[in-house]
Amino acid sequence: MKRRRFFKTLAALPVAPALIAQAQSPAPQTPAAQPPAGGRGGGGGRSGGSNIPTFDETSPELVADAEPRFFTPAQFSALRRLSALLMPPLDGSPGALECGAPEFLDFLIGASLPDRQKLYRSGLDTLNANAKKSFKKAFADLSDADADTVVRPLLVPVAWFHDSPKDPAVQFVVEAHRDIRTATQNSREWATAGAASGRRRGGGGGGAYLNPIDPIYRS
Amino acid sequence: MPAKVYDVLIVGSGHSGGMAANILTKEGVECLMLNAGPEPEFEHNRVTKATYDLPFHGFGQPGRLPHVFQANEFNANQWVDEKEVPYTHDPANPYNWVRVRLVGGRSLFWARQSFRLSDYEFKAGDLEGTGQNWPISLADLDPYYSRVEGIFRVMGRKEGWPEFPDGNFVEMQTGPDSQTIAKMAELGKQRHGMKFSKMRSSLGQNGLASSVNLLLPDAMATGKLQMVSNAIVREITTDKNTGKANGAYIVDRHSRREMQVKARAVVVAAGCLESTRLLMNSGLCNSSGVLGHYLHDQIYGVQVVASVPEARDGKRPEGLMGGSAFVPRFRNLTKDDKRNFIKGYCVLLSSGQGANPDFFAEYGDALQKKLDHYAGSCVSGSIFGERPARFENHVSINKNVTDAWGIPVLHIEVKDGPNELNMAKDAADTIEDIFHTAGWDLISKTDRFYPPGYSIHEVGTCRMGDNPKTSVLNKWNQSHDIQNLFVVDGAAFVTCGWQNPTMTILSLSMRASEYLAGEMKKGNIG
Numbered sequence: 001m002k003r004r005r006f007f008k009t010l011a012a013l014p015v016a017p018a019l020i021a022q023a024q025s026p027a028p029q030t031p032a033a034q035p036p037a038g039g040r041g042g043g044g045g046r047s048g049g050s051n052i053p054t055f056d057e058t059s060p061e062l063v064a065d066a067e068p069r070f071f072t073p074a075q076f077s078a079l080r081r082l083s084a085l086l087m088p089p090l091d092g093s094p095g096a097l098e099c100g101a102p103e104f105l106d107f108l109i110g111a112s113l114p115d116r117q118k119l120y121r122s123g124l125d126t127l128n129a130n131a132k133k134s135f136k137k138a139f140a141d142l143s144d145a146d147a148d149t150v151v152r153p154l155l156v157p158v159a160w161f162h163d164s165p166k167d168p169a170v171q172f173v174v175e176a177h178r179d180i181r182t183a184t185q186n187s188r189e190w191a192t193a194g195a196a197s198g199r200r201r202g203g204g205g206g207g208a209y210l211n212p213i214d215p216i217y218r219s
Numbered sequence: 220m221p222a223k224v225y226d227v228l229i230v231g232s233g234h235s236g237g238m239a240a241n242i243l244t245k246e247g248v249e250c251l252m253l254n255a256g257p258e259p260e261f262e263h264n265r266v267t268k269a270t271y272d273l274p275f276h277g278f279g280q281p282g283r284l285p286h287v288f289q290a291n292e293f294n295a296n297q298w299v300d301e302k303e304v305p306y307t308h309d310p311a312n313p314y315n316w317v318r319v320r321l322v323g324g325r326s327l328f329w330a331r332q333s334f335r336l337s338d339y340e341f342k343a344g345d346l347e348g349t350g351q352n353w354p355i356s357l358a359d360l361d362p363y364y365s366r367v368e369g370i371f372r373v374m375g376r377k378e379g380w381p382e383f384p385d386g387n388f389v390e391m392q393t394g395p396d397s398q399t400i401a402k403m404a405e406l407g408k409q410r411h412g413m414k415f416s417k418m419r420s421s422l423g424q425n426g427l428a429s430s431v432n433l434l435l436p437d438a439m440a441t442g443k444l445q446m447v448s449n450a451i452v453r454e455i456t457t458d459k460n461t462g463k464a465n466g467a468y469i470v471d472r473h474s475r476r477e478m479q480v481k482a483r484a485v486v487v488a489a490g491c492l493e494s495t496r497l498l499m500n501s502g503l504c505n506s507s508g509v510l511g512h513y514l515h516d517q518i519y520g521v522q523v524v525a526s527v528p529e530a531r532d533g534k535r536p537e538g539l540m541g542g543s544a545f546v547p548r549f550r551n552l553t554k555d556d557k558r559n560f561i562k563g564y565c566v567l568l569s570s571g572q573g574a575n576p577d578f579f580a581e582y583g584d585a586l587q588k589k590l591d592h593y594a595g596s597c598v599s600g601s602i603f604g605e606r607p608a609r610f611e612n613h614v615s616i617n618k619n620v621t622d623a624w625g626i627p628v629l630h631i632e633v634k635d636g637p638n639e640l641n642m643a644k645d646a647a648d649t650i651e652d653i654f655h656t657a658g659w660d661l662i663s664k665t666d667r668f669y670p671p672g673y674s675i676h677e678v679g680t681c682r683m684g685d686n687p688k689t690s691v692l693n694k695w696n697q698s699h700d701i702q703n704l705f706v707v708d709g710a711a712f713v714t715c716g717w718q719n720p721t722m723t724i725l726s727l728s729m730r731a732s733e734y735l736a737g738e739m740k741k742g743n744i745g
Contacts, residue, residue, distance in 0.1 A: 059272065086582040104276060112281040155580040159665040160520065177582060182278065188271040206269040207293040212259040212321055216303065216473055216623060 061188065066103040070110030070117075075124040077140035079105065082127065083180045085147050092197050096180050099187035105179055116175075123172025127151070225251040225445070226745060227735070228467060228482035230452050230497065233324025234721055235708040236488030237430025237438070238367075238728040243486075244443035246736035251480060253450040253469060255489070256320030259297075259327060259431075268293070286315045288673060297321070297328065303623040307630045314631040315672035316492060322448055323431035324490060325675065326721075331421040331428050333373040334718035335364050335384040339552060339563075340605075343714050346554065347561050351608065353713045354685045354694035357384060363726035371428050373722070375419030383416065383547035386722075391417060397541045399527055399570040399598055399657075406653045407546060413566070418545045421721075449473060453626050455485055455501040457701070464503075464704045470624045483745035484703040484735060488728065491709040492614060495680040496629050498706070499616045504681070504698045510691050511615055513608040513679035514633055515715055518564075520668035521643045522601045524574065525654035525661050530596035540571040540595060548605075548717050550645070560641040564604030565717045566650065572597050578663045598659060600650035604642045605717045606635070606671065608679050633671040643668050676720050678712035696731035703744045707731050 068076040083096035083105075096102065109120045124139075130150045131139040139150060154173040156165055165171045184190055191205075227243055229236050229252040236252060243250050270277040270292075279292040287298050299318035308314045319325045337357060344352035365387040376393070377385040396404070400415075407413035421428035438444045449472035456479065458465045466481035487494045495511055498504045505511075530540050548563035550556065574593040581589055617630040647666035654661065671677075684690025687699035696711050698704040707728035709720050738744040 061271075088583050090584060090587055108275065108278055108281065111275075116281070151582075155582065157580050157663070158577040159663045160522065160667050161577065162520070162669070163665065163667060174577075178577070179278075181576065183276060186270045186277040188269075191269060191271060206267060206272075208265050209268040209273070209293050210261075210265050211296045212261070212264045213257060213296055214473075 059188070061100075066100070066107065068103065068106040070106050071121070071124065074128055074138065074140075075121060076102065076106060077138065078124040078127045079120075079176075081140040081142065081147060082124075082151070082176060083184075085144065085151065086177050087180050087184050092193070094184075094189050094193050096184045099184040099189040101180050101183035101187065104183045104187070105176075108179070108183070119168060119172050119175065123169055123176065126169045126172070222479065222481055224466075225249050225480070225482040226739065227251070227484045227486055228253070228480060229486045229488060230455075230467070231255075231324060231488035231490060231493070231708070232322050232430060232435065232446070233319075233488065233490060233708070234326045234329075234430050234434075235490075235724050235728040236486070237323070237326065237434035238725050239486045239488055239705075239707050239732045240438040240444050241434040242729055242732035243736055244438040244441040246733070246740075248443065248736050248739060250438070250444050251482060252444060252446045253452055253467070253480070254320075254322045254446065254448045255451045255472070255493075256322065257448050257472075258322040286313070286672075287317050288315065288669065289317060289675070304628070305620060305622065306628050307617050307620055309632065312632065312634050313670040314633050315670050316629075316631065316677070317672065317675045318490065318493070322446070323429050323435075326429040327427075327431065329428075329675075329721060330719070331423070332719040333368070333371065333375070333419050333421045333722050334716075335360075335386055336716045336718055336723050337382050337384050339382050339548065340714050340716035340718075343562070346551070349561075351713060354683055354690075359694075360723070360726050360730065363730045364722060367722055367725040367729060370433055371421040371423060371722075371725070373419055373421050376417045378414070378416050380414060380416075380547065382549075382552055383414070386419075388419070389422060393417060396544070397570055398539045400542045400544050400568065402657050403544060403568055403570075403598070403653055406656050407566075410652060410656065411549065411649055413546045413549045415544045415546055418543065418567070451624050451626070452489070452497055453477070453500065453624070455487070455497060455503060455704070457501075457503065462701065464701055470626070472624075475624055484739065485705070486732070486735070487704065487706045488708050491677045491680055491712075492629060492631075494706050494708055494710045495614060496616070498681070499614075499629075500627055504691055504700050504704065504706075506700050507688055507691060509610075509682060509689060511680050512610050512613040513682050513713075514612045514614060514631070514671075514677060515606045515608040515679050516671060516676045517674040517715060517717060518602070518604040518606060518635075518639055518643060518668040519674050520601075521604070521646050521666055522599060522663070523647055523650040523654060523661070523665075524578070524597050524599045524663040525651075525657075525659035526574070526593050526596045527570075527598060527659050528596075530571075531592055533591075533594065535571075535595055542571070543567070543569040550642075558641070558645065560638045560645065562605040562607060562638070562642070562714075563717060564602040564642060564646050566600055566602055566646070568598070568600045568650075570598045571595055572599060574662055593662065597662065598654060600654070602643075602646045602650075603674065603717050603719075604639070604646060604668075605715055607638055608682070608712075608714055609636070612671075612679075614680060631672075635671065639668070640666075676709070676715060678709035678715045678720055681706045681710035682713050683711045684713065695734045696727055697734070705731050705735055 080102045083102045087096035089095035127139040135146050154170050226249040229239050232254045273292045277292050284290040299320050341353040341356050344350045368387040372389050374391050375388040376391045404415040450469045452467045453470050454468045456466045464485040470477050546566040550563035579589045612633040614629045614631050616627045618627050620628045643666040681691040683692040692711050696705050696707050709724050
């Protein structure tokens with residue numbers, strides 16, 4: 001019996017010093033400062049578990065402007081003009097300019113692989129060159145009718161997504177048209193307009209975002 | 220403390236590994252299952268997001284998964300990171316290797332189309348005069364197919380056609396076909412000898428038909444299965460004296476710590492190409508010189524779209540549009556059917572959809588008017604076509620490139636040939652002929668198709684056969700060279716057929732696992 005009691009006492013030891021200290025000195029009038037959650041020692045037990053407050057945050061796109069950084073001013077002006085031409089506001093839906101599609105594409109193409117960057121840059125340069133040749137103006141300064149004259153010969157039907165027209169300028173218009181439509185229809189502005197009007201016309205929406213794989217440690 | 224020696228080491232937890240674990244543990248065999256990735260904790264790792272809240276607005280991170288055309292920004296994290304586990308190919312001959320490293324593997328995400336192979340595939344060598352027969356026939360696999368169909372609850376319509384074998388189906392309830400589908404059936408039969416049926420697919424349980432819910436829970440319940448996640452198998456080890464497999468070196472996915480596991484037998488079920496890569500990196504199972512050869516899959520991409528005039532501009536007369544049909548292989552079913560290609564394709568037909576903006580050289584208001592004009596008036600046809608298995612289409616180890624764990628990667632050399640091109644052309648022309656004869660206007664037609672591998676039905680590379688000089692495995696998925704090593708995934712296939720391979724992989728794994736358990740009980744293995 002004595003041996004069992006000894007082990008019982010041992011098991012209680014880790015708690016005992018704190019109890020003794022509390023009994024010997026008066027309790028402080030103000031609570032001791034707590035280290036920040038998640039600090040040294042893991043902090044898991046101090047973070048409050050499920051009681052951590054959460055906040056409604058906003059998106060940077062709602063509070064910040066995006067300056068074009070990838071395209072030259074001449075290329076970006078041509079991209080804006082092309083976007084306005086190919087995806088204008090229609091029947092209550094906002095157009096590419098209202099949805100910030102050119103600004104988003106400046107970011108996206110800037111983050112893309114070199115082949116795609118070259119396709120866009122040379123494609124926009126071609127629009128400007130053809131506009132100058134036919135109308136002695138930059139593509140951005142053309143009327144709808146004149147812009148159509150420049151773009152129309154480069155428009156082709158594509159039977160299959162992965163078909164690539166051989167002429168790079170034609171390929172550019174195919175891909176830019178697709179990208180301008182997608183950037184427009186996937187935008188917040190498009191979704192908001194759709195929700196307000198009670199109807200949806202292509203693209204946008206949402207889905208289940210899946211993140212099942214914790215990353216490996218990289219050296 | 221020396222590690223426990225398990226009865227069987229199972230590499231991989233997808234359909235084939237899950238089935239092996241399910242069967243072996245029920246037979247009392249103690250198994251250790253290794254998974255290269257983590258468990259997919261969907262409850263914790265899945266959130267609903269608007270597309271505009273994704274960093275790249277649904278376009279996906281440029282260049283992240285160049286070979287996974289199925290990837291989008293929502294699901295990009297579920298696929299194998301191509302920088303972590305790269306592979307190489309000649310840029311002129313791309314290959315799309317689409318992989319998942321999660322417990323359950325690709326069984327978590329498959330399309331659930333569920334078919335049996337027929338003797339037109341098992342005995343294709345007789346029909347085509349190539350000698351490329353499987354060492355088994357449909358009769359050998361029939362009882363296993365039936366059991367698998369029961370577990371996966373395959374829904375289908377029985378037809379009694381030898382080229383489209385019936386199975387143990389949940390009966391399909393279908394209403395009458397729309398007039399457009401009925402017209403396709405009438406013309407397809409008259410003009411091309413097509414037979415019209417319906418898609419067959421696995422219902423599973425609670426919307427999931429995967430190893431993780433249909434196979435692994437029963438295996439775990441036996442108490443005979445140990446699973447280890449994030450354990451990448453670098454090499455299968457063998458006993459120096461007997462030459463038999465006796466375990467594997469494994470690498471921890473996070474820490475890269477290497478350890479060794481031991482077993483009396485090894486079942487490789489890592490997915491066709493990962494299984495072959497593992498055998499090659501282990502220097503095993505290649506006395507025939509056939510390991511890594513005969514890689515093949517199916518062609519996808521051919522598509523024909525037409526518009527039904529009476530259904531345009533929002534007019535959709537009752538009963539005209541809607542529904543779908545499935546046409547099993549109808550080409551080259553007899554030796555008299557002389558064409559400029561061997562083998563065949565199935566056709567998927569549907570009615571009632573709209574047109575793709577890409578189909579028109581228009582923009583803005585004019586394009587929108589076109590889309591509105593054709594909305595709901597379109598019919599379309601596409602195919603799954605069989606690529607022939609060719610010796611020269613093969614994989615090897617590229618010793619100059621390693622993955623994130625220092626393991627040499629695969630080099631893939633696969634090229635399409637005239638057979639694929641001729642088959643695709645025939646398919647596009649045949650579908651167009653039906654639509655044209657019906658009086659519907661062609662909107663778009665392509666006989667182009669995706670690069671090899673896109674179907675995610677890659678098979679071959681450890682083909683089975685009776686002759687150890689021309690095959691890697693015997694008819695029980697057992698290595699000719701190493702008696703206690705089995706490969707139970709799609710690598711064993713001799714020909715892929717036009718069919719989704721999943722039911723065949725599951726049935727072969729079930730059959731091989733029962734054989735292995737029997738041999739272990741008799742003392743012949745282990």
